[in-house]
Structures are given as C-alpha cells and as structure tokens.
Amino acid sequence: MQAPGPHLLQFLNGVRTLGFLDFVGKQWREHGDVFQVRIGRRTLVFAMHPDVVERVSVSHRQNYEKLGSYDSVRKYLIGNGIVASNGELWRRQRKLMAPFYTPKGVQAYAELMIRDGARLVERWEALASKGTEVEIAEEMTNVTASIILKAMFSTETMESIHQMKDAVETMLSFVNDQMAGPTLPMWLPTSKNRKYLAAREMVHRSIRALIAERRGTDEAQWPDDLLSRLMKARDDETGQAMSESLLRDESITTFFAGHETTARTMTFAWYALATNPKVTERLHEELDRVLGGRTPTTNELRQLPYTLQVIKEVLRLYPAAPFYARDVVTADQFGDFDVPVGATVMLSPYFTHRHPQFWENPEGFDPDRWTREREDARHGHAYHPFAAGQRICIGNNFSLLESHLLLAMLAQRFTPRLRAGFAPRWSMQGTLGITNGLPMVIMPR
Structure with a gap:
C-alpha cells in the first residue's frame, strides 16, 4: 500500500x-509517522518513528545506500569522503579512520580545544566589560573552525583559518543551493559559480600543498594531527595508503562535518540557556562546585554530568542535521506501506526527537531526560542526532568532547543574554539554522 501524503x-x-520544517511537521500531524511526496520521478518517504530508524539503519540496512540523494554533496563538496562514499570504499575508509575518533582517540585534541576555548574566554571578558552585542553563531563558528583546522592540519595563523573557513562555507552554501532546486549550469560565468569555483580551487590547492610539504620531509617530523594520521594509515590487507584525492576528500569532509555541526550545537545551547533560567542556574551550580573558576581537565568532565546532559538536550531539541537521507536499493515496507526501489527515505532527528510517544513534553527543554535511568528506559533509536547504526557520524565523540569542554569553560564565566524582544525564526537549509541570526550580549556572571 502506498503511504499517504500531499x-x-x-x-x-x-x-x-x-x-x-513547519510544513513537514504539519504533514506528520495529518498523516502519521510515514508519509510521502512525489517530486517528478522522485519519491520522498518521510519516516518519524524510531522503529523505522532502527529498520533503515540497523536490521535492514542492506536495503539502503547513499546514492542519488548525495550526488550534489559528492560532486560539489566532499567527493568520496566518508560521509558520502559507499560499498567497499566506505568500509575500508571507516576501518582506517575509526581509531582516530574513539573516545580515547579524540582525547589527543582536548588540549587544543581548551587552548582555543581559553582564547575565547579572553575575548568575551573584553566584550563583557563593554556590554557588547555579538552574533553568537559567528562566535561559535570561529572557535570550532579554529579547533578543527588545528586538529586537521596544525594550522595556527588566524588568516589561514579564516580563509579556509570562508572557502568551505562558500562551497557548502553552493551545495545547499544545488539541492534546493534548479540552478544555472556551471559553465555559465555567474558570480555565484565564479565564487564557488574560486573557493574550491583555494581549498584543493591548500590541501595539495600541505600534503606535498609533508611528503617532502621526514615522516618522523610530521605533526601529530589528523592529516598525518590519514597519510600514515594503511589497509590491513593490502598495505595500501590513501590516494591524494581521498586525503583531500576526507580532509574537506572532516572540516565540513567537524566545525559546522558543533558550532550549531553551541549556538543553540546559548539560546536554550537564555530561555531556560532554571536550567542555567543548575548548570552554574555544577560548574561552580566542581571547577571553582578553574579551566576543566578532561578527567573533570566526568564530574560534570549535568553539563553533558544540557548538550544532549540541545542535540535532541535542535539537532544540527534535522533530516538525513537513505536511498532504497531493495524494496521494503514500513508497517503497511510499501517503500519502492529508487525512493529516498528521509529520516528526521528533529521530529523523532519530538515524538510524543517517546518524549514527555517533547517541546520542553529538560536536561533531566538524560539521567542514566531515563536514558536506559528509552527506545534505542528515539534519539539519533548523529544518525544511527554502522553509518553513525564518525566524529560524534569529537563533537561531544568539544561541546562539553567549551560549555564548561564559557558558562562558568558568562551568561549571554538575548536581545530584548528577540524571537528566532528556525529554518532548514541543509542544516538547522536561525534565519534572523542570534544576537546576544555577552554578560559576566
């Protein structure tokens, strides 16, 4: 039976x-957990129930791949990077890269996260003394871009960091436009096409130069960053190293996935805290009791469970990726509804995380949902901010560590305050965003 839909x-x-976002939410309320829409020859099947998340991501994952729905991302942004690759290439790359992103593996980058967090503390101290209003999303994007570029390439100069950040964000904006609807062909010298091509050339040229520079020096002198780890990685069976094009694609993927999503999470955390004063009070109590004004160590993060609960609740209510797609390669069924070959299934953390069957007061911001007892009692796939199954985001541990550290360092000293009368306008253009920005005044505690 065909699923209902507009x-x-x-x-x-x-x-x-x-x-x-609002239209899809309206369709969910009208049609239920599975509905579809035909756009030309393409069928989009929207699925909100965690049982479907489990089916697509785990029990019947062989029926789904990342095919046409990722063509624009592959062509214009990350090539064959791990987010969009498939089959044997994906399995090999995942095996090579997984050790870098385990909870233990990402600890190697905690020091630079703390160092960049401390620089932002200094900046905010100066802003707080003047009552300066800032665009909080830009503040968070700058710090997460700096962290991931240092982790990836050992890039230290702010000029290089801003150049790479701006170029990749230009490429990402271009991809979002390509996915949103018909666009002009690339051979037309429009300003948008020229800007994209210049940004792509700058990124590719920079990465080629970094790789060439390292290959021209003794491996023992290479910095211990992610690029060096990628260059040194070898396939267990063949002894094969990554090609230069794969090194480039994985580098771009790491930067794109490693700074934007965490920047969104931190931005939305400040909004959530500004609009939930009781949560802020409990957060401050934990930070004061454990840290007493000191910079946290990674060991002390274990003593800051409520701080992590705040991050998890931000990821529930405001997931940076509100939807992700899987293309159907073998016909399947969701309950009574047929899912044909060639369809694209749209899984939605944004709406699954608001499912009233699995979340009490789903629109409320409540970090107490993340006590061990309540978390263990919940459906295993009611929460999937980093996707699920084998294709869960490889950088989830890096993002959680970074968010935990940054929130602990900044929230114990500052309470950013929303501009009076401000109301955000939430939207989705690839990632979750606020179209009218998030103006906040940095206030000292």
Missing part, C-alpha cells in the same frame, strides 16, 4: 508559505 503542488506551496 501532492506536488501542495508540497511546493506548503514549503514556500510555511518553510520546510
């Missing part, structure tokens, strides 16, 4: 008038 004109008009 016809194409309803879908296009609804997205235009309500925005993608």
Whole structure:
C-alpha cells in the first residue's frame, strides 16, 4: 500500500508559505509517522518513528545506500569522503579512520580545544566589560573552525583559518543551493559559480600543498594531527595508503562535518540557556562546585554530568542535521506501506526527537531526560542526532568532547543574554539554522 501524503503542488506551496520544517511537521500531524511526496520521478518517504530508524539503519540496512540523494554533496563538496562514499570504499575508509575518533582517540585534541576555548574566554571578558552585542553563531563558528583546522592540519595563523573557513562555507552554501532546486549550469560565468569555483580551487590547492610539504620531509617530523594520521594509515590487507584525492576528500569532509555541526550545537545551547533560567542556574551550580573558576581537565568532565546532559538536550531539541537521507536499493515496507526501489527515505532527528510517544513534553527543554535511568528506559533509536547504526557520524565523540569542554569553560564565566524582544525564526537549509541570526550580549556572571 502506498503511504499517504500531499501532492506536488501542495508540497511546493506548503514549503514556500510555511518553510520546510513547519510544513513537514504539519504533514506528520495529518498523516502519521510515514508519509510521502512525489517530486517528478522522485519519491520522498518521510519516516518519524524510531522503529523505522532502527529498520533503515540497523536490521535492514542492506536495503539502503547513499546514492542519488548525495550526488550534489559528492560532486560539489566532499567527493568520496566518508560521509558520502559507499560499498567497499566506505568500509575500508571507516576501518582506517575509526581509531582516530574513539573516545580515547579524540582525547589527543582536548588540549587544543581548551587552548582555543581559553582564547575565547579572553575575548568575551573584553566584550563583557563593554556590554557588547555579538552574533553568537559567528562566535561559535570561529572557535570550532579554529579547533578543527588545528586538529586537521596544525594550522595556527588566524588568516589561514579564516580563509579556509570562508572557502568551505562558500562551497557548502553552493551545495545547499544545488539541492534546493534548479540552478544555472556551471559553465555559465555567474558570480555565484565564479565564487564557488574560486573557493574550491583555494581549498584543493591548500590541501595539495600541505600534503606535498609533508611528503617532502621526514615522516618522523610530521605533526601529530589528523592529516598525518590519514597519510600514515594503511589497509590491513593490502598495505595500501590513501590516494591524494581521498586525503583531500576526507580532509574537506572532516572540516565540513567537524566545525559546522558543533558550532550549531553551541549556538543553540546559548539560546536554550537564555530561555531556560532554571536550567542555567543548575548548570552554574555544577560548574561552580566542581571547577571553582578553574579551566576543566578532561578527567573533570566526568564530574560534570549535568553539563553533558544540557548538550544532549540541545542535540535532541535542535539537532544540527534535522533530516538525513537513505536511498532504497531493495524494496521494503514500513508497517503497511510499501517503500519502492529508487525512493529516498528521509529520516528526521528533529521530529523523532519530538515524538510524543517517546518524549514527555517533547517541546520542553529538560536536561533531566538524560539521567542514566531515563536514558536506559528509552527506545534505542528515539534519539539519533548523529544518525544511527554502522553509518553513525564518525566524529560524534569529537563533537561531544568539544561541546562539553567549551560549555564548561564559557558558562562558568558568562551568561549571554538575548536581545530584548528577540524571537528566532528556525529554518532548514541543509542544516538547522536561525534565519534572523542570534544576537546576544555577552554578560559576566
């Protein structure tokens, strides 16, 4: 049986008038946990129930791949990077890279996270003394970009960091435009096309130069960063190293995935704290009791469980990736509904995390959902901010460590305050965002 859903004109008009997120939420309320829409020859199947997340990601994962729905990402941004690759290439790359991103592996980058966090503390101290208003998303993007570029390439100069950040964000914006609808062909010398091509050339040229520089020196002198680890990695069976194009693609993937999503999480954390004063009070109590104004060590993070609970609740209510796609390669069923070959399944952390069957007061911000007892009692796939199964985001441990450290360092000293009367306008353009920014005044505690 075919799943219900709006016809194409309803879908296009609804997205235009309500925005993608609100329109999809309206369809969920009207049609239930599985509904679909046909866009030309393409069928999108939206699925909100955690049982479907489990089916697509774990028990029937062989029926799904990352095919046409990732073409624009592959072509214009990350090539064959691990986010978009498939089959044997994905399995080999995942095996090679997984040791770098274990909870133990990411500890190697805690020191630079703390160092960049301390620089932001200094900046905010100066801003707080003047009552300066800032765009908090830009503050968070700058610090997470600096951290991932240092972790990836040992890049230290702010000029290089800003150049790479701006170029990759230009590429990402171009990809979002390509995925949103019809665009002009690349051979036309439009300003948007020229800007994208210049940004891509700058990124590719920079990475080629870094690789060449390292290959021209003794391996013993290489810095212990992610690029060196990628260059040294060898396939267990063949002894094969990554090609230069794969090193480039994985480097871009790491930067794209490693700074934007964490920046969004931290941005939304400040919004959540500014609008939930009782949560902020409990957070401050824990930070004061454990740290007493000191910079946290990684060992002390274990004594800051409520701080991590705040991060997890931010990821629940405001997941940076509100949807992710899987393409159907073998026909399947979701309950009574047929899922045909060639369809694209849209899984949604944003709406699964709001499912009233699995979340009490789903729109409320409540870090106490993340006590061990309540977490263990919950459906195993009701929460999937980093996707699920074998293709869960490889950088999830890096992101959680970074968010935990940054929130602990900044929240014990500052309480950013929203501009009076401000109301965010949430939207989705690839990632979850706020179209009118997030202006906040940095206030000392």
